[in-house]
Amino acid sequence: MADFTALRIKPQRFKADFETLAAIGSTEDGGVDRPSLSEAHLAARAWFRQRAARDGLTVAVDSAGNHSAVLPAVALDTPHLLLGSHLDSVPHGGRFDGALGVAAALEVLSTIKDAGLQLPISLEAIDFTDEEGTLVGLLGSAALVGRLTPGEIQSPRGGRQSLLAGLQRAALSEEGLFLARRDPASLAGYIELHIEQGPRLARSQTPVGVVTAIVGIASYRLIFHGRANHAGTTPMNERHDAGLGAASFMLAAHRLVVESFPDCTVNTGLLQLEPGAYNIIPGQANLALEFRSADDKEFEQLENALLALARQQADQFGLEFEANFLNRHAPAPMSVSMQQAIGQAAHCLELGYQAMPSGAGHDGQNLAHVCPAGMIFIPSQDGISHSPREFSAWQDCINGANLLLQSALAFTFEHYRP
Ligand code: HGY
Ligand code: MN
Ligand code: MN
Numbered sequence: 001m002a003d004f005t006a007l008r009i010k011p012q013r014f015k016a017d018f019e020t021l022a023a024i025g026s027t028e029d030g031g032v033d034r035p036s037l038s039e040a041h042l043a044a045r046a047w048f049r050q051r052a053a054r055d056g057l058t059v060a061v062d063s064a065g066n067h068s069a070v071l072p073a074v075a076l077d078t079p080h081l082l083l084g085s086h087l088d089s090v091p092h093g094g095r096f097d098g099a100l101g102v103a104a105a106l107e108v109l110s111t112i113k114d115a116g117l118q119l120p121i122s123l124e125a126i127d128f129t130d131e132e133g134t135l136v137g138l139l140g141s142a143a144l145v146g147r148l149t150p151g152e153i154q155s156p157r158g159g160r161q162s163l164l165a166g167l168q169r170a171a172l173s174e175e176g177l178f179l180a181r182r183d184p185a186s187l188a189g190y191i192e193l194h195i196e197q198g199p200r201l202a203r204s205q206t207p208v209g210v211v212t213a214i215v216g217i218a219s220y221r222l223i224f225h226g227r228a229n230h231a232g233t234t235p236m237n238e239r240h241d242a243g244l245g246a247a248s249f250m251l252a253a254h255r256l257v258v259e260s261f262p263d264c265t266v267n268t269g270l271l272q273l274e275p276g277a278y279n280i281i282p283g284q285a286n287l288a289l290e291f292r293s294a295d296d297k298e299f300e301q302l303e304n305a306l307l308a309l310a311r312q313q314a315d316q317f318g319l320e321f322e323a324n325f326l327n328r329h330a331p332a333p334m335s336v337s338m339q340q341a342i343g344q345a346a347h348c349l350e351l352g353y354q355a356m357p358s359g360a361g362h363d364g365q366n367l368a369h370v371c372p373a374g375m376i377f378i379p380s381q382d383g384i385s386h387s388p389r390e391f392s393a394w395q396d397c398i399n400g401a402n403l404l405l406q407s408a409l410a411f412t413f414e415h416y417r418p
Helices: 011-022 039-054 099-114 139-145 150-154 160-169 200-204 242-260 296-316 336-348 394-415
Strands: 058-061 067-071 080-085 122-127 187-195 208-214 216-225 265-274 284-293 320-329 353-358 373-378
Touching (some): 011 099, 011 394, 039 099, 067 099, 080 099, 080 394, 099 122, 099 187, 187 336, 187 394, 242 265, 242 296, 296 320, 336 353, 336 373, 373 394
Parallel strands (some): 187 373
Antiparallel strands (some): 216 320
């Protein structure tokens, strides 16, 4: 077996690809606005197909829209080692989240192909549909591993109309989403390069992180029902103000998590008051609730505590309340064999690393249910992400891509014989 440890990516090609992607759906402030299945996202996927074909990789698009570039093994019907991430972004997000991992995956396949390295298994660079949940959340990877549920498609967190419109733009169908499942035996493993999206690596000046586990994430749409009424004539102590109930819940939920669930997070990223006028007391408040925990038991306790708190706030303000469950992604440990391969590769590259959990959700938490899954983090400047201010130093990006390359090779030759 050739000594592959000296192999490195081609930085210029990698940078050109990354910058091409950063220009698709770019915003003036250096970010990108590429929600899943939007025109900008479809343009990025068109680039993906061209880029793969340009380097002689086999392009495949499954019925969930997941885009793949495959470097086939010499032998037929070998399992695929997936290297990937996502080209969709949050609204007005950063240019590194997801795109870095997809560009690096393509660069790894091109580097191995250029080197004429014959691998015993196929390598597949993959861009998963709707990782960010502007439609459903981890949609493409859930479909690929067979964990997508009809309920998530009937009441998706981005709204059913948005989902249907996106599917139509991409010439995809609801039925097709449920036909994308892969046989786990065909999957050798999954490795994702991603920015940390938090401050730990930057603060400790550690070049890379090896992810140990990915946090669980659950989403609800909460609705507080009050009574629309005249803002000027209704006595202050006779109001059923849905906005007050929602605002009071937001503050109480934050306090609950800080005081009683210090390892968890809660966020209410969207609040709509209806009818929505200066002179009408809000009759209805719609609130997007998302909360996260890395531990199954704590996750359940947090869910129960938040829903009980919402009911209590509704009672306090004389409101009716409904909680609509949208979806839940379980916390997922990363595979030990994959962590070992990444650690071994980091040693080979003389990159210092630290083992760390991920507070962000990733497609790897779906892949972890069916094959060995691992993640590599690089530092995020000031820990910022989901913002145009998201930034990572280019040398860190090169380190990450080389580590993805060497990890893929280390895992492959450790577990498969040429
Ligand atoms: O929301 C997340 O944690 C990830 O960035 N999709
Ligand atoms: Mn991401
Ligand atoms: Mn993200």
